[in-house]
Amino acid sequence: MRLPLLLIITLVSWLAVPAAEAQIQPNNPFPRVKMVTSMGDIVVELNRLKAPLTVANFLNYVEIGSYNNTVFHRVIPEFVVQGGGFDPDFIAKPERPPIVNESGNGMSNKLGTLAMARSSDPHSATRQFYFNMADNNSLDPNPSRWGYAVFGWVIEGEEVLLKIAELETTMQHEITGYPDVPLEPPVLIRIDVLPPL
Numbered sequence: 560m561r562l563p564l565l566l567i568i569t570l571v572s573w574l575a576v577p578a579a580e581a582q583i584q585p586n587n588p589f590p591r592v593k594m595v596t597s598m599g600d601i602v603v604e605l606n607r608l609k610a611p612l613t614v615a616n617f618l619n620y621v622e623i624g625s626y627n628n629t630v631f632h633r634v635i636p637e638f639v640v641q642g643g644g645f646d647p648d649f650i651a652k653p654e655r656p657p658i659v660n661e662s663g664n665g666m667s668n669k670l671g672t673l674a675m676a677r678s679s680d681p682h683s684a685t686r687q688f689y690f691n692m693a694d695n696n697s698l699d700p701n702p703s704r705w706g707y708a709v710f711g712w713v714i715e716g717e718e719v720l721l722k723i724a725e726l727e728t729t730m731q732h733e734i735t736g737y738p739d740v741p742l743e744p745p746v747l748i749r750i751d752v753l754p755p756l
Contacts, residue, residue: 601716610710630744641689662706681705
C-alpha cells in the first residue's frame with residue numbers, strides 16, 4: 560500500500576518536532592489559545608496534524624511568554640491583521656531560528672485563519688503571525704511558488720479582529736518606516752493556553 564505524499568510529509572513533520580518543543584498538551588492535536596488583547600479576546604484553535612512544526616514553534620513562544628505585551632503592527636482592512644514581532648515601543652522581540660514552510664499542508668488562507676508571516680525567503684518565518692481578514696487565495700502555494708503557512712483558525716472573537724482592522728493607520732511609521740501601522744496599536748497582553756475539550 561502506498562501512502563499519499565502529503566500524508567508522508569505530514570507524518571515526517573510530526574515526528575521531526577523535538578520533544579522539548581511539544582510540551583504544551585502534546586497529545587492534543589487541536590490545542591486552543593486565548594489571545595487577550597487591549598480590544599478584547601480572540602480564541603484560536605491550532606492544527607498540529609497539518610502544521611506540526613509551525614504549531615510547535617508558536618507554542619514555544621507562548622510557553623515562555625514571548626508574545627506578551629506585543630502589538631499588532633500591521634493592519635490592512637480586508638487583507639490581514641499582523642502581530643507578534645514588536646513591543647509597544649517598536650523594539651523587535653528576540654527570534655528563534657526560522658522554521659520550515661508548511662504552506663503545502665492543504666490549509667488555505669481563508670477569512671478567519673491564522674498564518675505565519677515571513678519575508679520573500681519561503682523558509683524565513685520566525686515569530687510574527689497574521690490573521691486573514693478575507694479569503695486571501697493569493698497567499699496560498701501554487702506549482703511555481705511557496706505560500707504562507709496556515710496553522711489555525713479563529714473560533715471566538717471575530718468581532719475583535721474586525722474592530723482592529725478598522726483602526727486608522729499611518730502611511731509611514733516614524734520608527735519602523737512601515738506603512739499600515741495603527742496610530743494606536745492594539746496590545747496583545749498575553750496568550751493563555753486553554754484546557755483541552
